[in-house]
Amino acid sequence: MTQSHGFRKKTRSIMTKDNVVRGLSYLLMDYKVGDKVIVDIDPTEHNTTPHRRFQGRIGIVKEVGRRSLKIVVQISDKKQKILQLKLNHVRLFTGGMEGK
Numbered sequence: 001m002t003q004s005h006g007f008r009k010k011t012r013s014i015m016t017k018d019n020v021v022r023g024l025s026y027l028l029m030d031y032k033v034g035d036k037v038i039v040d041i042d043p044t045e046h047n048t049t050p051h052r053r054f055q056g057r058i059g060i061v062k063e064v065g066r067r068s069l070k071i072v073v074q075i076s077d078k079k080q081k082i083l084q085l086k087l088n089h090v091r092l093f094t095g096g097m098e099g100k
Helices: none
Strands: 036-039 058-064 068-074 080-086 090-092
Touching: 036 068
Parallel strands: none
Antiparallel strands: 036 058, 036 090, 058 068, 068 080
16 A cells, blocks of 8 residues: 555644543633744644644744734744644643753
């Protein structure tokens, strides 16, 4: 059988969540321009998922819409990507490594 070259190729572990029920709490979050956010792909919605290379990346909110955010993600020293994501694929960055 030939190799598939689809958009969701090699995403079995990335696109699954361990029985975590994702409620509507992401709709209650209030994002502002300049906030740091983490791209956290929600596997229950297939149409608006970002590419799997952005899973876990930290970005800065550039523009806030009613149902979506524009986020600038740093890829390398010289390259940036602008992602337009729905709110269920984003969570707020809280700082992370203070306890370690």
